[in-house]
Each structure stands twice: as structure tokens, then as C-alpha cells.
Amino acid sequence: MTIQTHTPAEVPAKNSTAATTNTTATLDADGPALSAPALNKGKDGRGATTVADGVVAKIAGIAIQEIPGVHALGGGAARAIGNLREKVGQKDLTQGVSVEVGQTQVAVDVTLVVEYPHPLQEVADNARDAVYNAIEDLVGMEVTEVNITITDIHVPSEDADIDDAGREPRVA
Numbered sequence: 001m002t003i004q005t006h007t008p009a010e011v012p013a014k015n016s017t018a019a020t021t022n023t024t025a026t027l028d029a030d031g032p033a034l035s036a037p038a039l040n041k042g043k044d045g046r047g048a049t050t051v052a053d054g055v056v057a058k059i060a061g062i063a064i065q066e067i068p069g070v071h072a073l074g075g076g077a078a079r080a081i082g083n084l085r086e087k088v089g090q091k092d093l094t095q096g097v098s099v100e101v102g103q104t105q106v107a108v109d110v111t112l113v114v115e116y117p118h119p120l121q122e123v124a125d126n127a128r129d130a131v132y133n134a135i136e137d138l139v140g141m142e143v144t145e146v147n148i149t150i151t152d153i154h155v156p157s158e159d160a161d162i163d164d165a166g167r168e169p170r171v172a
Contacts, residue, residue: 069118
């Protein structure tokens, strides 16, 4: 039976400077490192974490859907396909969200439809803030930019017109 006497934080990482003595970075004449070994993979040097683009896009999509004034994500074709997916029980939380994930930074592009009469710029700013906060808090990566494209405005009477199609006509 093995008894652990140290917590993982107390044990020096195998790649840390305390355990490695011959680790040096070669410097250019201007100062930036030409080749520096990765000393710390993760916070404590015990391994690296990779977050897939789809996970970051899903987190951004969930954060945006909670913003007042956001009716839907994606352009016309994406919404039509999304409606079909929802009818079979598969909601696409990444619809209308595109991300580029680097080593430490993320860039996000969002396409959305705003409900009338919400102020467009206010909805876009709130959506941008929500994406920044969600990705930085949950993923732990820096967000470099969040570009919002508003492709349409949802007018509540449009839904009422569709419902009226099933009623009898008022004139003969």
C-alpha cells in the first residue's frame, strides 16, 4: 500500500527549473528567445490541456443565448437547418458561432438575429461581454476579439402571421 505524504502542489514538477539544471534559452542579439523549451505545461508542469474549437464555440453559443434581445444565432440557412435539427431533438449550440483557438488566445465571430425593438448596439455589446466573460472564466483563455454580425431582426408579428394562416379567411 502506498501512502502519499505530499500534495501534488508540494511535489516539484519533472520539467520545472527546480528539477532541471541544464535548461537555457538561446537568445537572439535583439533579445527574443529563438528556442526555449516548454518548462511548464499547465499551471504546475504536470501536463498540457487542449480545448477543442467546438467546446469554445459551444460555450460562446450558450452565453449568447442568455442575452435579452437575442432571438436566434446564425444566418437564414443556418437557422433553417437548426429548426430541422431541433424537431428531431438535436439542438446545435454552436450555430452562428465561429471560433479560432490558438495556444492562449481565442477570436470569435457571431452571427445573430435580434428581437424587435431591442437596441441593436446594446444587444451586440451585451453579447460581446457575455462571450468574453464565459470564455475567459470557463476556458481560461484570453479573448482577442468578438465580432458580431446582426443579419436580421425578428418582429413578433411575423409569428402571428404564420399562426393566422390556419384560420378561416375574413372575406369570402
